[in-house]
Amino acid sequence: MGAPLDVCIRGAGIVGRTLALLLARDRLRVGLVEAPAPAEARPDVRAYALNSASRDLLQRLRAWPDEQHATPVQAMDVRGDEGGRVRFGATEEGAPALAWIVEVQPLLTRLADAVRFQPQVELLSAPQPAALTVVTEGRGSATRDEFGVHFQVTSYPQRAIAARLDCEKPHGGVAHQWFDDGHVLALLPLGGPGGNSVALVWSVQEPRADELLAVSPGDFQLRLQAACHDELGRMTLASERMAWPLQRAQADRWCGPGWVLAGDAAHNVHPLAGQGLNLGLADAETLAQVLHGREYWRSPGDEKLLRRYERARKADVLAIGWTTDGLQQLFAQPTEPWSLLRNWGMRGFDRSGPLKHWVVRQAMGQARQPRTGRP
Ligand SMILES: Cc1cc2nc3c(=O)[nH]c(=O)nc-3n(C[C@H](O)[C@H](O)[C@H](O)COP(=O)(O)OP(=O)(O)OC[C@H]3O[C@@H](n4cnc5c(N)ncnc54)[C@H](O)[C@@H]3O)c2cc1C
Numbered sequence: 001m002g003a004p005l006d007v008c009i010r011g012a013g014i015v016g017r018t019l020a021l022l023l024a025r026d027r028l029r030v031g032l033v034e035a036p037a038p039a040e041a042r043p044d045v046r047a048y049a050l051n052s053a054s055r056d057l058l059q060r061l062r063a064w065p066d067e068q069h070a071t072p073v074q075a076m077d078v079r080g081d082e083g084g085r086v087r088f089g090a091t092e093e094g095a096p097a098l099a100w101i102v103e104v105q106p107l108l109t110r111l112a113d114a115v116r117f118q119p120q121v122e123l124l125s126a127p128q129p130a131a132l133t134v135v136t137e138g139r140g141s142a143t144r145d146e147f148g149v150h151f152q153v154t155s156y157p158q159r160a161i162a163a164r165l166d167c168e169k170p171h172g173g174v175a176h177q178w179f180d181d182g183h184v185l186a187l188l189p190l191g192g193p194g195g196n197s198v199a200l201v202w203s204v205q206e207p208r209a210d211e212l213l214a215v216s217p218g219d220f221q222l223r224l225q226a227a228c229h230d231e232l233g234r235m236t237l238a239s240e241r242m243a244w245p246l247q248r249a250q251a252d253r254w255c256g257p258g259w260v261l262a263g264d265a266a267h268n269v270h271p272l273a274g275q276g277l278n279l280g281l282a283d284a285e286t287l288a289q290v291l292h293g294r295e296y297w298r299s300p301g302d303e304k305l306l307r308r309y310e311r312a313r314k315a316d317v318l319a320i321g322w323t324t325d326g327l328q329q330l331f332a333q334p335t336e337p338w339s340l341l342r343n344w345g346m347r348g349f350d351r352s353g354p355l356k357h358w359v360v361r362q363a364m365g366q367a368r369q370p371r372t373g374r375p
Pocket residue numbers: 010011012013014015016033034035046047048049050136137138139140141142143160161162201244262263264265271273274275276277278279280
């Protein structure tokens with residue numbers, strides 16, 4: 001390309017690629033720094049619950065995977081440890097789906113293809129000077145440290161085990177979640193509406209995580225079937241098991257002169273509500289809107305401008321962080337009165353009508369109104 005860059009994005013994950021495409025559409029010259037793939041890179045077995053706002057964004061960028069890799073969730077069934085239960089349905093919300101379960105690798109490939117066909121984006125193997133540097137390097141970002149940002153981390157004594165499983169019974173478009181004994185187990189439907197495979201996210205305390213990763217596939221399957229009360233019949237591992245340490249984290253500053261953070265480089269939340277990437281995609285969309293709406297004399301790296309983005313996003317991120325943290329804490333308490341309280345709360349919430357409806361709408365991303373601090 002040769003011309004100087006307007007924006008250099010460091011980190012070509014889902015958030016970095018999405019932002020590159022958004023800014024390129026706005027005629028900005030973008031450099032996207034890709035880290036070299038590790039020698040023993042293993043395909044990511046996760047699948048993400050993405051809300052309708054994220055779906056709309058990725059569809060506009062022509063990066064939404066085909067329906068085999070983006071399964072609509074028609075209903076959600078959440079169970080507590082003492083009979084508490086909450087059910088959500090897309091029909092009750094008058095929506096085509098509550099969320100979509102999107103496989104990570106196909107989504108990354110769609111985004112990579114879209115980036116390759118975008119002449120405004122240059123793929124880089126090392127950072128280059130630009131009016132604005134955007135850090136989208138994920139939770140372990142090194143550039144964030146170089147900018148002197150304090151990343152305040154609260155570690156949960158848990159790891160999330162992810163895997164794919166084939167099931168005896170079809171999932172019927174239902175996502176299941178169990179809160180039990182401090183653990184959170186989610187089975188997310190895969191393979192399209194008629195599929196019978198699921199993505200597992202099982203957040204368990206540290207010693208048990210080691211054990212579940214070490215046992216034979218057969219033993220693991222039996223323990224999983226017992227934990228989900230044989231909901232989908234016999235289950236067979238269709239991938240290896242992978243695990244992620246869990247944390248809640250927040251950068252103390254999101255921007256400075258000529259630089260800004262987005263996605264997991266700025267914030268991490270517990271995956272129990274499936275919101276981390278939804279937040280990161282909302283960051284990308286809001287940052288692109290702020291840059292688009294800047295006064296003609298402002299550079300993309302103007303700190304005042306970047307503060308508008310930080311203000312617009314922080315409240316949303318804090319609210320999700322508190323909610324997921326609160327739920328995690330509430331279900332981590334093994335004794336009464338907590339166990340009674342949470343299950344009583346779940347039953348009450350299930351019957352709460354407008355409150356339940358409002359919460360579902362928030363999670364679906366339908367209330368997402370970018371607040372950029374400008375008209
Ligand atoms: C078990 C689990 C389940 C989850 N489920 C959901 C869900 O259902 N829904 C949801 O919305 N979210 C979910 N999340 C959260 C989601 O994974 C993250 O929010 C999302 O991946 C963040 O994307 P990102 O692009 O910001 O960061 P990342 O995905 O971490 O990408 C960062 C990229 O930057 C690259 N990089 C790092 N350092 C450098 C460098 N120095 N130079 C260049 N490149 C660099 C990395 O290689 C990587 O490609 C889940 C998380 C976990 C752990």
